[in-house]
Amino acid sequence: MVTGKNYIGNRLSAKGYTTYKTFNPLLNIENQVVFTEATSEEIDEAVLLAAEAFKTFRTVSGLKKADFLNTIADEILALGDKLIQTYCAESGLDEHRCISERTRTIGLLRSFAGLVKEGSWIEASIDTAMPERKPIPKPDLRKMLIPLGPVVVFGASNFPLAYSTAGGDSAAAFAAGCPVIVKSHPMHSGTGELVASAIVAAVKKTGMPNGVFSNLNSSGISVGEQLVKHAAVKAVGFTGSIKGGRALYDMAAKREEPIPVFAEMGSVNPVVLLPSALKNKTEAIAKMYATSITTASGQFCTNPGLLLGVKGKHLSDFIQKLSDVILEIEPSCMLHPHIFEAYEKKKTKAMAQAELQVAAKYEGVVPTNFARQTLTTVCGKTFLRNPTLHQEVFGPYSIIVQCENIKELEAIILNLEGQLTGTIISDTDDELSEYPSIVAALQNRVGRLIFNGVPTGVEVCPSMVHGGPYPASSDSRFTAVGINSIKRWVRPFSYQEWPNQLLPEELKNENPLGLSRVVNNKRTTERI
Template sequence: MANQFKEASVEEINQVMQRSHAAFEIFQKKSIQEKSTFLDTIASEIEALGDALLQKASEETNLPIPRLTGERARTTAQLRMFATMLREGSWVEATIDTALPERTPLPKPDLRKMLIPLGPVVVFGASNFPFAYSTAGGDTASALAAGCPVVVKAHPAHAETSEMVYTAIKKAITICNMPEDVFQHVHGTSFESGKALVQAEHTAAVGFTGSTVGGKALVDYSAQRKNPIPVFSEMGSINPVIFLEDTLQKNAAALGAQYAGSITLGMGQFCTNPGLMLAIESEALHNFLDHLSTGIEAVQPAKMLHAGIHSAYVKKSGEALKQQDVTLVKQAAIAAHDIEARPAVALVSGEAFLANPLLHEEVFGPYSLMVSCKDEQELITVLKSVSGQLTTTVMGTIQDLTDHQALVDILPSIAGRILFNGVPTGVEVCASMVHGGPYPATTDSRFTAVGINAAKRWVRPVCYQNWPNSLLPLALQDANPLNIWRMVDNEWKK
């Protein structure tokens, strides 16, 4: 579907960011209750759009209504999660070290630290999640919770869906008496519009979910600024899954069915899709591949999000399958429609994988490569050769873990989330979730894009020294009027 919306010019983008900066001066002073009510109201207004929103999103993305219904629920739930975070209050990390004026040789000053918002945040909508990672998704929700105005660049693949969500947010702004420009919405398909948003004078930070090429470009744009700003890009990940011997011998059939489902879930259009599998060569491995093939063969091809993603999948999976020593294990039925994907699984030796960097690249879609290693040492070498990941998974028994301690020990250096006996597809929205990882999974592995700690991307610490108590932010005043947990002289207190 052609994008019917006017592309924002560089001049218009600069004006948008100026208005966002003006809104920041007002919004950051709003109370916890006002901000939390605003987030709750956005959630309610999105729900009030009803089935029309789901139908439009399905029309634009080819995603089924049940999937979109679940994604909308996740989106509204995370808005409410951040509202709850604000009301609880301790996320600002208030720390107080009281003065010791009689300390010798130098008196100790009164020092109080907390997190404050950075300023206007630019969010680039993601193609594969029209709700949860787009207009009112996790980046927007966490930035608003942190006290930052947001400017969203709608993804052109679901521009009308984005407009509908935008209207819901604007209605919430009116209901809650928030500054009119605390949330703004622009359209653009050119590199120039993305560059202008990153390089606008008043942009304070950027959130992006998409390709490695796109994410790196935004980082480069930031580096060219007079004052570089943080760019939090979530980019490529092939999410290696390690299958160990004992579990392959005992559970091959169940594992085959489980991973056929994970590889093809949503036609593989998840950043946590298991695109790489590792195992030590054995009869049990080939038995597992037989069961996996049966599962892949049974999957009905389905339309991908749009023609561009389908074209890239056909190109990249085709290139991978043409590589020397790569064997096609199974490919699903021939597609009936132009943008339907054919799920595929391939096999390669550890030696051949290590010698061919192309096989390390992400193929976005329902494709996975099994690397058959001659022994544990080669498996570890293969795993270490793979760049930073969002997830890595171990499928095994307790005996397997005991037998492969050296392998287990390196897992935290590979990814932000380490799974045991599960599938990486599916990201729980909660305080303990880490959706991030070493580069190039993300541009800053210290942060997560999911869960309440996602708000930490949009803040910075400030220390108040010897400040009059009545003029301190409420979170740092002696009486603790917000009744939040704080560290006072190295002890947690409320």
């Protein structure tokens, strides 16, 4: 049951007077449940509960954290049809997408459970003492990763499950040993509350400390600002716009004790179309990219918003084919009227730029909040001198840049801001090897490089990097997807000459957990 209240730890609360409703973009009506925004008192209570819970949760064993994470997954599944119905009513997305996203969320929770159960992720490193070393004795030093403290997670608009309440940021923080306070996204607060109820049920069933999780409603920016500024909060996770992520980053940096903000923000995900591929694969590439640009109304951070090719007959043929194919696709509903309005505004701004031409624009009648897909094209010289054309248009929009030559194409890549992905479409491996400077330029600008594919679709596995140079993310050293994302919520910590019996289990001589550790520069599972 959705109550519209906040979870302050394990307790439902609604002390405030600011209320709002979520919106069904498909039916173009408000949903019925009234949500109450968290008050300053409730925010403070949630954060202080988290700080108190951290004292215990930081020392919970990997086995018990694994049980907690697996139980969250079980409880989400147990929500059944109610979760699916609420998700669809608040997003305009269909049941298939909900089930797919739920499967992904449960999968990542279980993958983190496996990680913390095995335990080697803490990167235990031991250098034993050498008291006889001359001229200075060497002390005993032991290092491991430890959790930062309470983490604030901002739910994402475009993924009500996988990047929200129990999504990647929260799952990784729990795995690290950090309590989580979620600032629920106002567009899908009902979905968020249901998932929050599953987490609270798991907290109770597995004996985790009260306050290890809270879920706060918010219709505006006030709740988020108060959370980021709160002295007991030690890190922030955010998925959304450059404007929003940068505001949080700046806010956190101005605190008396600055804290890290791990923000995944904007990206146009450049795609390079090499000459032979354009000549020999026009139809296949066009169909592949028409689908990638329009799926879910283009509401992915990895949507291919920029296609680059060398001017000529083959690129012209591709533009025509892509235009034809993309106009055959029926438009779909966007997540919310506000997102639809932002898409129209940014698209209109882009299309108003000098020398930009419209290659294809869906002109048919569509229901309210359905986005008309649009392709534009411009010459490389104009694109290089107009930064407005470099900006992300969140939705089914893409710009095709016709470059004079490969040198100009490379210059465009070098002048782009940081991106999540870069793609190279090639006819053969041999063709790809002819353009090492293009590969190098893209590698310097992106977090993930794709060969003969599409950037949409982010596999959750240890080898995935979902991040990139700013502003794709606020720190390109980390990924927001996969088990390695846990490293955002920890810091390295060393013990020097610490009594063995008082060390954490992970660093004791006996290696009671059987971890793989680096001991005196040699990886081993043996005891010392």
